[in-house]
Amino acid sequence: MNKENLSAVLRQHGICPTQQRLAVYAYLQSHRTHPTVDTVYQALVKEQPSLSRTTVYNTMRALTDAGLIRVVTIDPDEQHFDAGIEDHGHFRCSRCGTVYDFPLSADTVRPLLPNGFSVTTWDIYTNGVCPHCQ
Protein backbone atom coordinates (compact mmCIF):
# COMPACT_ATOMS: atom_id res chain seq x y z
CA MET A 1 0.00 0.00 0.00
CA ASN A 2 1.41 3.40 -0.95
CA LYS A 3 1.46 6.59 1.07
CA GLU A 4 -1.72 7.97 -0.48
CA ASN A 5 -3.69 4.88 0.39
CA LEU A 6 -2.32 4.78 3.92
CA SER A 7 -3.26 8.42 4.28
CA ALA A 8 -6.78 7.72 3.15
CA VAL A 9 -7.13 4.82 5.58
CA LEU A 10 -6.01 6.95 8.51
CA ARG A 11 -8.37 9.73 7.50
CA GLN A 12 -11.26 7.30 7.18
CA HIS A 13 -10.65 6.32 10.78
CA GLY A 14 -10.57 9.88 12.04
CA ILE A 15 -6.81 10.06 12.39
CA CYS A 16 -5.05 13.05 10.90
CA PRO A 17 -2.34 11.54 8.67
CA THR A 18 0.73 13.37 9.85
CA GLN A 19 4.24 12.56 8.70
CA GLN A 20 5.02 10.65 11.89
CA ARG A 21 1.82 8.64 12.00
CA LEU A 22 2.18 7.69 8.36
CA ALA A 23 5.74 6.57 8.99
CA VAL A 24 4.72 4.38 11.93
CA TYR A 25 1.77 2.88 10.13
CA ALA A 26 3.78 2.27 6.96
CA TYR A 27 6.49 0.60 9.00
CA LEU A 28 4.01 -1.75 10.61
CA GLN A 29 2.43 -2.51 7.26
CA SER A 30 5.74 -3.43 5.67
CA HIS A 31 7.31 -5.20 8.67
CA ARG A 32 5.04 -8.00 9.76
CA THR A 33 7.47 -9.03 12.46
CA HIS A 34 5.46 -7.82 15.48
CA PRO A 35 7.89 -5.04 16.37
CA THR A 36 7.96 -3.30 19.71
CA VAL A 37 7.71 0.45 20.19
CA ASP A 38 11.44 0.64 20.56
CA THR A 39 12.12 -1.33 17.39
CA VAL A 40 9.89 1.01 15.40
CA TYR A 41 11.41 4.06 17.05
CA GLN A 42 14.99 2.95 16.37
CA ALA A 43 14.17 2.28 12.72
CA LEU A 44 12.34 5.53 12.06
CA VAL A 45 14.55 7.90 14.02
CA LYS A 46 17.26 7.38 11.42
CA GLU A 47 15.11 9.16 8.85
CA GLN A 48 13.43 11.57 11.27
CA PRO A 49 16.04 12.47 13.87
CA SER A 50 13.53 14.62 15.73
CA LEU A 51 11.13 11.72 16.24
CA SER A 52 10.14 11.13 19.83
CA ARG A 53 9.41 7.84 21.48
CA THR A 54 6.29 9.43 22.95
CA THR A 55 4.97 10.05 19.44
CA VAL A 56 5.39 6.37 18.63
CA TYR A 57 3.52 5.43 21.80
CA ASN A 58 0.76 7.93 21.03
CA THR A 59 0.46 6.69 17.48
CA MET A 60 0.24 3.07 18.59
CA ARG A 61 -2.56 4.04 20.94
CA ALA A 62 -4.42 5.91 18.20
CA LEU A 63 -4.05 3.10 15.66
CA THR A 64 -5.10 0.51 18.21
CA ASP A 65 -8.17 2.48 19.26
CA ALA A 66 -9.11 2.82 15.60
CA GLY A 67 -8.78 -0.93 15.12
CA LEU A 68 -6.09 -0.53 12.47
CA ILE A 69 -3.49 -2.53 14.38
CA ARG A 70 -3.52 -4.94 17.31
CA VAL A 71 -1.50 -5.19 20.44
CA VAL A 72 0.15 -8.56 20.97
CA THR A 73 0.70 -9.18 24.68
CA ILE A 74 2.39 -12.54 24.29
CA ASP A 75 5.65 -11.19 25.70
CA PRO A 76 5.55 -10.39 29.42
CA ASP A 77 8.24 -7.72 29.04
CA GLU A 78 7.09 -5.60 26.12
CA GLN A 79 4.09 -4.94 23.95
CA HIS A 80 4.34 -5.99 20.33
CA PHE A 81 2.28 -4.49 17.53
CA ASP A 82 0.77 -6.10 14.49
CA ALA A 83 -0.71 -4.47 11.42
CA GLY A 84 -2.24 -7.78 10.44
CA ILE A 85 -5.81 -7.54 11.64
CA GLU A 86 -7.14 -10.51 9.70
CA ASP A 87 -7.82 -13.58 11.87
CA HIS A 88 -4.70 -15.39 12.99
CA GLY A 89 -2.94 -16.78 16.04
CA HIS A 90 0.48 -16.08 17.49
CA PHE A 91 3.33 -18.37 18.46
CA ARG A 92 6.32 -17.23 20.50
CA CYS A 93 9.56 -19.16 20.55
CA SER A 94 10.88 -19.38 24.08
CA ARG A 95 14.43 -19.69 22.77
CA CYS A 96 14.78 -16.83 20.32
CA GLY A 97 11.75 -14.75 21.28
CA THR A 98 10.49 -14.48 17.71
CA VAL A 99 6.73 -14.09 17.38
CA TYR A 100 5.18 -15.96 14.45
CA ASP A 101 1.72 -15.79 12.92
CA PHE A 102 -0.29 -18.86 12.16
CA PRO A 103 -3.58 -19.07 10.27
CA LEU A 104 -6.80 -19.42 12.19
CA SER A 105 -10.28 -18.75 10.95
CA ALA A 106 -12.81 -16.91 13.06
CA ASP A 107 -15.34 -19.62 12.25
CA THR A 108 -13.31 -22.28 14.03
CA VAL A 109 -12.64 -20.06 17.02
CA ARG A 110 -16.11 -18.66 17.58
CA PRO A 111 -17.65 -21.90 18.91
CA LEU A 112 -15.02 -21.95 21.65
CA LEU A 113 -15.81 -18.51 23.00
CA PRO A 114 -17.75 -18.12 26.25
CA ASN A 115 -21.51 -17.58 26.36
CA GLY A 116 -23.00 -14.63 28.18
CA PHE A 117 -20.01 -12.42 27.56
CA SER A 118 -19.90 -9.94 24.71
CA VAL A 119 -16.53 -10.77 23.24
CA THR A 120 -15.01 -7.91 21.25
CA THR A 121 -11.52 -9.34 20.69
CA TRP A 122 -9.90 -12.73 21.05
CA ASP A 123 -6.30 -13.84 20.87
CA ILE A 124 -4.68 -17.24 20.79
CA TYR A 125 -1.15 -17.23 22.08
CA THR A 126 1.03 -20.31 21.95
CA ASN A 127 4.52 -20.85 23.30
CA GLY A 128 7.15 -23.42 22.52
CA VAL A 129 10.19 -23.86 20.33
CA CYS A 130 10.16 -22.81 16.69
CA PRO A 131 11.47 -25.08 13.91
CA HIS A 132 14.48 -22.85 13.51
CA CYS A 133 15.57 -23.32 17.13
CA GLN A 134 14.99 -27.05 17.41
Added chain:
Amino acid sequence: MNKENLSAVLRQHGICPTQQRLAVYAYLQSHRTHPTVDTVYQALVKEQPSLSRTTVYNTMRALTDAGLIRVVTIDPDEQHFDAGIEDHGHFRCSRCGTVYDFPLSADTVRPLLPNGFSVTTWDIYTNGVCPHCQ
Protein backbone atom coordinates in the same frame (compact mmCIF):
# COMPACT_ATOMS: atom_id res chain seq x y z
CA MET B 1 -6.49 -29.05 49.83
CA ASN B 2 -4.92 -28.81 53.28
CA LYS B 3 -1.43 -27.69 54.23
CA GLU B 4 0.01 -31.22 54.28
CA ASN B 5 -1.16 -31.96 50.78
CA LEU B 6 0.11 -28.65 49.49
CA SER B 7 3.44 -29.40 51.13
CA ALA B 8 3.62 -32.75 49.44
CA VAL B 9 2.82 -31.25 46.06
CA LEU B 10 5.57 -28.69 46.39
CA ARG B 11 8.05 -31.31 47.50
CA GLN B 12 7.11 -33.57 44.58
CA HIS B 13 8.02 -30.71 42.27
CA GLY B 14 11.37 -30.09 43.90
CA ILE B 15 10.28 -26.99 45.79
CA CYS B 16 11.13 -26.83 49.47
CA PRO B 17 7.81 -26.08 51.16
CA THR B 18 8.64 -23.11 53.31
CA GLN B 19 6.10 -21.14 55.28
CA GLN B 20 6.05 -18.34 52.71
CA ARG B 21 5.78 -20.58 49.67
CA LEU B 22 2.99 -22.56 51.26
CA ALA B 23 1.14 -19.38 52.07
CA VAL B 24 1.41 -18.11 48.50
CA TYR B 25 0.41 -21.42 46.97
CA ALA B 26 -2.49 -21.87 49.42
CA TYR B 27 -3.68 -18.38 48.63
CA LEU B 28 -3.69 -19.06 44.90
CA GLN B 29 -5.47 -22.38 45.45
CA SER B 30 -8.25 -20.78 47.47
CA HIS B 31 -8.59 -17.54 45.50
CA ARG B 32 -9.28 -18.36 41.89
CA THR B 33 -9.55 -14.69 41.03
CA HIS B 34 -6.29 -14.38 39.08
CA PRO B 35 -4.60 -12.17 41.65
CA THR B 36 -1.52 -10.08 40.95
CA VAL B 37 1.69 -10.23 42.96
CA ASP B 38 0.63 -7.18 44.86
CA THR B 39 -2.80 -8.54 45.71
CA VAL B 40 -1.25 -11.69 47.13
CA TYR B 41 1.36 -9.70 48.99
CA GLN B 42 -1.18 -7.33 50.54
CA ALA B 43 -3.30 -10.23 51.70
CA LEU B 44 -0.50 -12.29 53.19
CA VAL B 45 1.51 -9.52 54.79
CA LYS B 46 -1.30 -9.08 57.33
CA GLU B 47 -0.49 -12.49 58.77
CA GLN B 48 3.26 -12.40 58.09
CA PRO B 49 4.34 -8.80 58.62
CA SER B 50 7.90 -9.69 57.64
CA LEU B 51 6.87 -10.98 54.21
CA SER B 52 8.69 -9.38 51.33
CA ARG B 53 7.34 -8.65 47.89
CA THR B 54 10.49 -10.19 46.47
CA THR B 55 9.61 -13.48 48.11
CA VAL B 56 6.23 -13.42 46.42
CA TYR B 57 7.89 -12.74 43.08
CA ASN B 58 10.42 -15.53 43.66
CA THR B 59 7.69 -17.95 44.65
CA MET B 60 5.61 -17.14 41.59
CA ARG B 61 8.64 -17.85 39.43
CA ALA B 62 9.31 -21.16 41.16
CA LEU B 63 5.69 -22.30 40.97
CA THR B 64 5.45 -21.29 37.34
CA ASP B 65 8.65 -23.11 36.40
CA ALA B 66 7.33 -26.19 38.15
CA GLY B 67 4.09 -25.99 36.19
CA LEU B 68 2.00 -25.65 39.33
CA ILE B 69 0.52 -22.31 38.36
CA ARG B 70 0.22 -20.28 35.15
CA VAL B 71 0.93 -16.71 34.33
CA VAL B 72 -1.97 -14.88 32.74
CA THR B 73 -0.69 -12.03 30.57
CA ILE B 74 -4.10 -10.76 29.52
CA ASP B 75 -3.54 -7.46 31.35
CA PRO B 76 -0.92 -5.21 29.74
CA ASP B 77 -0.08 -3.59 33.07
CA GLU B 78 0.44 -6.48 35.46
CA GLN B 79 0.90 -10.22 35.50
CA HIS B 80 -1.91 -12.27 36.95
CA PHE B 81 -1.48 -15.75 38.39
CA ASP B 82 -3.75 -18.74 38.24
CA ALA B 83 -3.58 -21.96 40.24
CA GLY B 84 -6.06 -23.51 37.83
CA ILE B 85 -3.93 -25.49 35.44
CA GLU B 86 -6.73 -27.54 33.93
CA ASP B 87 -7.67 -26.45 30.41
CA HIS B 88 -9.62 -23.21 30.26
CA GLY B 89 -9.71 -19.84 28.59
CA HIS B 90 -9.68 -16.33 30.04
CA PHE B 91 -11.96 -13.37 29.53
CA ARG B 92 -11.13 -9.86 30.69
CA CYS B 93 -13.78 -7.20 31.14
CA SER B 94 -12.58 -3.92 29.71
CA ARG B 95 -14.85 -2.00 32.11
CA CYS B 96 -14.06 -3.51 35.51
CA GLY B 97 -10.85 -5.35 34.70
CA THR B 98 -12.04 -8.63 36.20
CA VAL B 99 -10.53 -11.75 34.66
CA TYR B 100 -12.93 -14.68 34.29
CA ASP B 101 -12.34 -18.32 33.44
CA PHE B 102 -14.34 -20.12 30.83
CA PRO B 103 -14.29 -23.83 30.01
CA LEU B 104 -12.35 -25.04 27.04
CA SER B 105 -11.20 -28.54 26.32
CA ALA B 106 -7.75 -29.27 24.99
CA ASP B 107 -9.33 -31.52 22.36
CA THR B 108 -11.17 -28.64 20.75
CA VAL B 109 -8.14 -26.38 20.84
CA ARG B 110 -5.49 -28.80 19.60
CA PRO B 111 -6.71 -28.90 15.97
CA LEU B 112 -6.29 -25.13 15.78
CA LEU B 113 -2.66 -25.11 16.81
CA PRO B 114 0.07 -24.54 14.22
CA ASN B 115 1.93 -27.39 12.52
CA GLY B 116 5.69 -27.57 12.60
CA PHE B 117 5.97 -25.85 15.95
CA SER B 118 6.33 -27.77 19.18
CA VAL B 119 3.68 -26.05 21.26
CA THR B 120 4.25 -26.37 25.00
CA THR B 121 1.58 -23.96 26.23
CA TRP B 122 -1.41 -22.24 24.71
CA ASP B 123 -3.68 -19.51 26.00
CA ILE B 124 -6.91 -18.09 24.72
CA TYR B 125 -7.54 -14.55 25.86
CA THR B 126 -10.78 -12.76 25.13
CA ASN B 127 -11.77 -9.19 25.85
CA GLY B 128 -15.12 -7.50 26.05
CA VAL B 129 -17.74 -6.52 28.58
CA CYS B 130 -18.84 -8.95 31.27
CA PRO B 131 -22.53 -9.58 32.09
CA HIS B 132 -22.13 -7.67 35.33
CA CYS B 133 -20.99 -4.50 33.57
CA GLN B 134 -23.50 -4.52 30.72
Added chain:
DNA sequence: TTACTGTTTTGTAATGATTACAAATTCAGT
Protein backbone atom coordinates in the same frame (compact mmCIF):
# COMPACT_ATOMS: atom_id res chain seq x y z
C1' DT C 1 1.19 39.09 6.23
C1' DT C 2 -0.42 38.74 10.96
C1' DA C 3 -2.88 37.14 14.72
C1' DC C 4 -5.47 33.45 16.58
C1' DT C 5 -6.87 28.59 17.66
C1' DG C 6 -6.63 23.90 17.99
C1' DT C 7 -3.77 19.89 17.15
C1' DT C 8 0.50 17.42 17.19
C1' DT C 9 5.10 16.65 18.50
C1' DT C 10 8.84 16.70 21.50
C1' DG C 11 11.67 16.10 25.69
C1' DT C 12 11.84 15.49 30.31
C1' DA C 13 10.19 13.92 34.50
C1' DA C 14 7.28 10.68 37.04
C1' DT C 15 5.20 6.15 37.71
C1' DG C 16 5.15 1.56 38.75
C1' DA C 17 6.06 -3.37 37.96
C1' DT C 18 9.82 -6.26 38.05
C1' DT C 19 14.66 -7.68 38.87
C1' DA C 20 19.41 -7.55 40.97
C1' DC C 21 21.87 -7.98 44.80
C1' DA C 22 23.83 -8.42 49.26
C1' DA C 23 23.05 -8.79 54.09
C1' DA C 24 20.31 -11.21 57.47
C1' DT C 25 17.85 -15.29 58.71
C1' DT C 26 16.57 -20.04 58.79
C1' DC C 27 17.52 -24.84 58.89
C1' DA C 28 19.50 -29.49 58.33
C1' DG C 29 23.20 -32.30 59.54
C1' DT C 30 27.35 -32.94 62.10
Added chain:
DNA sequence: ACTGAATTTGTAATCATTACAAAACAGTAA
Protein backbone atom coordinates in the same frame (compact mmCIF):
# COMPACT_ATOMS: atom_id res chain seq x y z
C1' DA D 1 26.47 -24.89 69.34
C1' DC D 2 28.88 -24.82 64.43
C1' DT D 3 29.10 -24.90 59.50
C1' DG D 4 27.32 -24.39 55.05
C1' DA D 5 23.54 -24.18 51.91
C1' DA D 6 19.11 -22.44 50.92
C1' DT D 7 15.77 -18.87 51.73
C1' DT D 8 14.03 -14.47 52.92
C1' DT D 9 14.25 -9.67 53.31
C1' DG D 10 14.93 -4.79 52.10
C1' DT D 11 16.86 -1.63 49.28
C1' DA D 12 18.47 -0.02 45.04
C1' DA D 13 18.50 -0.40 40.05
C1' DT D 14 16.17 -1.24 35.63
C1' DC D 15 13.15 -0.33 32.17
C1' DA D 16 8.67 0.04 29.69
C1' DT D 17 5.14 3.17 29.79
C1' DT D 18 2.61 7.49 30.95
C1' DA D 19 1.99 12.41 32.36
C1' DC D 20 2.75 16.81 31.33
C1' DA D 21 3.96 21.21 29.60
C1' DA D 22 6.46 23.82 26.30
C1' DA D 23 7.52 24.18 21.41
C1' DA D 24 6.30 23.44 16.65
C1' DC D 25 2.78 23.12 13.24
C1' DA D 26 -1.47 23.74 10.36
C1' DG D 27 -5.42 26.04 9.08
C1' DT D 28 -8.48 30.10 9.12
C1' DA D 29 -10.09 34.84 9.39
C1' DA D 30 -9.07 39.57 9.24
